[in-house]
Amino acid sequence: MWIDFRNYISNIFYKNTHFNGMMLTNKRGLYNIVKDFESIFSNFTDYSSEMTSIYYCPIKSIKVSETSQYLNNSRGDWKDIKVKGIEADSTIQHLGQYFVSPRFNNFADYKGYTHIKIYLPYMGYVNVDPNECMGKYLQFFVAFDFATGKGIHLIGTSSNYIDNQHEPYIVDDCFGDVRIISTYEFDFAMEIPVGTSNIGDIKRNAVLGAIKTVATAAVSAATMGIPAAVVATTSSVTSSFEVQERSPDKGSRLKTTSAGTETQTTETTKTTNNPKSFSKTALEAFNSSIGVLNMSAPNGNTDRVNDASLLWSMPTNIIVEIYRPKMMNYSKNEISLLGQPVGVANPISFMSGFMVASSVKIPDISSSSSITLEELEELEMLLTSPNGFYRYRVEEDDDFTNLKSFELYYYKNHYDWVSQYKFYYPHEYMTWKDFINSPYNVGNMFAYEVGDDYVRLNIKDDYGDYYYLENNVNSLVDINSKVYNYNHPDYGYGFY
Amino acid sequence: MKIVFYHYKGLKNQIKKGGRDDPLTKVIELDGTLKQPTSLTNVVVTIEYDKTPNFNYVYIEEFSRYYFITNIVSVRNNVWQITMHIDVLYTYNTIIDNSYAFIERAEQQHNPMIVDNKRVFEAGYQIEKNEISNDVFRTFNMTPRDDDFVYVITGFDFFTRADE
Numbered sequence: 001m002w003i004d005f006r007n008y009i010s011n012i013f014y015k016n017t018h019f020n021g022m023m024l025t026n027k028r029g030l031y032n033i034v035k036d037f038e039s040i041f042s043n044f045t046d047y048s049s050e051m052t053s054i055y056y057c058p059i060k061s062i063k064v065s066e067t068s069q070y071l072n073n074s075r076g077d078w079k080d081i082k083v084k085g086i087e088a089d090s091t092i093q094h095l096g097q098y099f100v101s102p103r104f105n106n107f108a109d110y111k112g113y114t115h116i117k118i119y120l121p122y123m124g125y126v127n128v129d130p131n132e133c134m135g136k137y138l139q140f141f142v143a144f145d146f147a148t149g150k151g152i153h154l155i156g157t158s159s160n161y162i163d164n165q166h167e168p169y170i171v172d173d174c175f176g177d178v179r180i181i182s183t184y185e186f187d188f189a190m191e192i193p194v195g196t197s198n199i200g201d202i203k204r205n206a207v208l209g210a211i212k213t214v215a216t217a218a219v220s221a222a223t224m225g226i227p228a229a230v231v232a233t234t235s236s237v238t239s240s241f242e243v244q245e246r247s248p249d250k251g252s253r254l255k256t257t258s259a260g261t262e263t264q265t266t267e268t269t270k271t272t273n274n275p276k277s278f279s280k281t282a283l284e285a286f287n288s289s290i291g292v293l294n295m296s297a298p299n300g301n302t303d304r305v306n307d308a309s310l311l312w313s314m315p316t317n318i319i320v321e322i323y324r325p326k327m328m329n330y331s332k333n334e335i336s337l338l339g340q341p342v343g344v345a346n347p348i349s350f351m352s353g354f355m356v357a358s359s360v361k362i363p364d365i366s367s368s369s370s371i372t373l374e375e376l377e378e379l380e381m382l383l384t385s386p387n388g389f390y391r392y393r394v395e396e397d398d399d400f401t402n403l404k405s406f407e408l409y410y411y412k413n414h415y416d417w418v419s420q421y422k423f424y425y426p427h428e429y430m431t432w433k434d435f436i437n438s439p440y441n442v443g444n445m446f447a448y449e450v451g452d453d454y455v456r457l458n459i460k461d462d463y464g465d466y467y468y469l470e471n472n473v474n475s476l477v478d479i480n481s482k483v484y485n486y487n488h489p490d491y492g493y494g495f496y
Numbered sequence: 497m498k499i500v501f502y503h504y505k506g507l508k509n510q511i512k513k514g515g516r517d518d519p520l521t522k523v524i525e526l527d528g529t530l531k532q533p534t535s536l537t538n539v540v541v542t543i544e545y546d547k548t549p550n551f552n553y554v555y556i557e558e559f560s561r562y563y564f565i566t567n568i569v570s571v572r573n574n575v576w577q578i579t580m581h582i583d584v585l586y587t588y589n590t591i592i593d594n595s596y597a598f599i600e601r602a603e604q605q606h607n608p609m610i611v612d613n614k615r616v617f618e619a620g621y622q623i624e625k626n627e628i629s630n631d632v633f634r635t636f637n638m639t640p641r642d643d644d645f646v647y648v649i650t651g652f653d654f655f656t657r658a659d660e
Binding site: 058059060093095096104106112115122142188314315316317318319320321324325326327328330335336338340341342343345346348349351353354355356357358359361362374375378379383384385387388389392 | 507509510511512515517518536537560582584585587588591592593594595596597598599600601602603604605606607608609610611612614615616617618619620621622623624625626627628629630631632633634635
């Protein structure tokens with residue numbers, strides 16, 4: 001079941017915002033509009049009550065109607081206006097996407113070890129849970145509500161790259177594609193005071209200093225309760241991940257239910273003639289931008305910016321920062337001393353090499369063995385010792401003798417995240433004995449069961465665990481791939 | 497009673513001794529009789545051997561048990577008292593093979609998604625920073641640029657399309 005993205009956004013705003021007059025212009029155009037209003041209305045009260053709000057909006061892509069507009073008053077006077085009407089009072093745009101690639105292909109890629117911070121334009125830094133997006137595309141959407149000047153950043157994940165052939169629709173979890181994982185509300189437009197000003201103020205602001213007036217008020221708001229966490233963005237950027245996160249009252253994670261999607265985002269309310277209410281948010285975004293600039297500074301201590309006059313430098317791009325832990329790789333010796341987590345309940349005969357067991361179940365041996373209780377207890381103690389034990393197959397030489405003449409020709413999986421397909425390509429030749437002693441046999445790829453005509457391999461990064469060695473063919477074939485077996489002229493067997 | 501003395505060069509917690517990397521080399525095989533009560537778990541025997549013992553592992557066929565030598569005492573010239581303790585791992589290796597265990601860590605198998613609390617991390621992080629450009633946002637300017645958008649919201653019915 002597809003959910004129309006635009007309807008979804010409407011639900012987020014919780015209301016319809018049908019203003020039939022929403023004019024898009026620029027600084028000079030605003031001056032003309034004010035003059036037009038002035039000419040058609042007889043006094044200030046008439047048009048200031050109808051010119052409800054004026055917003056400065058440094059957004060580039062706003063869809064407009066090319067139809068010319070006209071203005072009339074209750075006495076039947078009318079006047080052409082050379083402006084374009086905004087086509088819709090709300091819009092949704094796809095800002096971009098980013099593939100979060102795992103580096104370690106293990107637990108270290110996930111929460112608690114890897115941290116992901118995202119800078120959202122006009123919003124600031126937010127934290128994203130790596131568990132939600134590792135190995136997936138982060139999808140960035142933004143929704144604008146022109147009636148209120150409020151926007152919502154939506155961060156989603158998808159398995160696939162979104163291109164022109166795929167509309168940025170979101171679907172329910174079970175259908176894959178884009179899944180929204182968090183939303184953040186922000187202000188994308190600054191309101192120019194109308195109702196509290198006289199016509200002279202409006203015209204002067206329109207041409208000269210409209211935003212400066214508001215921005216000044218914004219700076220004043222810095223002393224009026226800006227959360228400490230927001231201010232902290234101007235200091236250290238590596239001391240804490242949480243402290244740099246945007247104040248939680250300005251956006252919250254989205255919850256999905258089986259019945260559909262619901263949001264915890266606070267309802268957008270229209271702000272009229274109250275610069276403080278939105279300037280606070282603008283300052284938050286600005287402070288976050290200073291955090292970005294600090295990181296770019298060659299010398300963070302002396303070149304750090306901390307002045308509101310740099311509001312114009314606020315980054316407009318999304319910035320994805322991934323903090324990867326510096327994890328030391330195990331050597332072969334370390335693995336033979338420590339082992340690596342496996343977490344399986346197996347007959348011990350299935351295992352080989354060093355291992356540590358936390359519990360053991362020894363079968364009933366009372367009738368078939370002379371083992372004493374004291375010996376049994378010692379045996380249990382040794383098998384569950386935190387120091388572990390070793391089980392090497394002393395008959396391994398014999399096992400390998402039969403396979404020694406085979407040239408092992410295996411395929412290393414190269415999974416293409418962009419496409420749905422994967423295939424294997426021949427990595428290298430090696431003899432079976434070489435393979436047993438090769439680095440591929442530790443960590444990356446290892447054999448743990450050998451038969452006359454098969455070998456069970458565990459290959460890191462791979463979905464398929466079971467391979468078999470085809471006699472006289474010298475190739476390993478993924479058993480799962482037998483369903484789709486494809487003999488590639490260059491690459492041999494594998495998925496395609 | 498036949499006692500085989502070996503020199504073992506391997507790990508004490510290896511289940512099955514005598515593989516390629518931990519050879520069990522036979523040193524001497526002796527026949528004798530127990531002259532006093534002896535535990536199967538901790539065995540003490542006195543042997544005649546004309547040099548300092550160079551063995552450390554024992555198999556007593558009559559007991560069907562393997563032993564580590566825990567102590568050697570020189571009784572008199574060429575007479576040695578050997579104290580042994582059972583090696584339950586090798587003695588009962590077939591029982592062990594038939595046992596089930598919950599294996600937490602292993603050398604030859606690995607589930608990389610399980611958190612490994614023995615992993616060593618260096619302090620700090622490697623930071624990857626990537627920018628995603630877009631055609632939507634412009635920098636916020638203190639004084640609007642000429643081509644910056646300004647939009648006006650008007651009241652009902654006062655702003656309509658000319659073609660309506």
